[in-house]
Amino acid sequence: MTPPVRNKSLPDAVPAWMGVLSRLAVGAVFITAGTMKAAAPSAEFALIIQYYHLPFLSLSAIPSVAAFLPWIEIAVGWCLVAGYFTRQAAVGAGLLLLAFICALASVKLRGIPLPSCGCFGGAFHPTIAEGLVLDPFLCGLSFLAYRAGWRSFSLDQWCARASQGSQPRI
Amino acid sequence: MPQGVRRRLASGVVLAAVAVAVVYAVRGFGPQSPEKAPAFREKGPANAPVVIAEFSDFECPACRAAEPTVRQILSLYGSRVRFVFKQFPLEKIHPWALQAALDAECAGREGKFWPFHDLLYDHQDDWVYAKSPKDALLSFARKAGLDPAKVKACAEEPGILASINADIAEGNRRWVGATPTFFINGKRFVGMEQLAGLGVPWIDRILKEKK
Incomplete structure (x- = not known):
């Protein structure tokens, strides 16, 4: 498996260091959010999802979502931090963040009074409005991570180097 | 490779x-601990196949909202359920919850825990929004057949607070983050909707398996 090859005819709009920092920032947030929710009993997170009153989620489906979603966040977070399948992880983070933004916006629009977005389980308690500021910002960082996150200090780079080294020289 | x-x-x-x-x-x-509480905070036979423990706060509106469902479950399943009440006053958001819990412990010592418990939930707004919630609690103690002076003196005893703190510590160990949190044979259900929608089928499943 090799990381995507850069098209050298295009200028690098995003410097590698910015991609790495973005990757680390988004990854750290995802690891914290996922770990705090996965460590706590899933019924606690299920209650938070219930408060969102999402019409497409039945009460019986919520416990499964509450059990698995934090682990997806954790996987995406660790992949970003380590630079492992960086671009795929960045896309995953972006999609999750878009879903979170939609959920937060729908709560805001419907005027559901939630004291906290529940994004970080019991660790921190950002409000819905704070979540609506944080998530688009993280979405932007995910884009930077997608563009340039894999180039330095990443497992992708380390693995690619091994692949290139093992190729027979002519 | x-x-x-x-x-x-x-x-x-x-x-x-x-x-x-x-x-x-x-x-x-x-470690998972068995559901224990002072005898006065338990209802139902000790060998009941279903044990429901509720971590609750007398001042919490969600706990009051769950109360009819709890009562329905207890009347529906009768002697097949043991109910254990655990004190979990959320002092940060409910300033009178601890006082209510202290008074309830004292009511328990006099054998009146459940009448006092029911009165506090049935008339929650009356004492929470009273001019002096502390005095309002004592007036409900009188209604439950208790001597308010005795309850007042008892609530100041350190042993009473220690009993509540033990429940709070247990709740914290078990990641109780909201009230009411129910444990039905160890499985957690948070809030009235989870209790009614998921907890009741869980009870049926336990009873079916233990038949």
């Missing part, structure tokens, strides 16, 4: 192990 693929596989395994280890380190490995 090419070295690049080997590195990728090894990295994936290490990352997964680290992620799981971190979650378990944060979670801790607390």
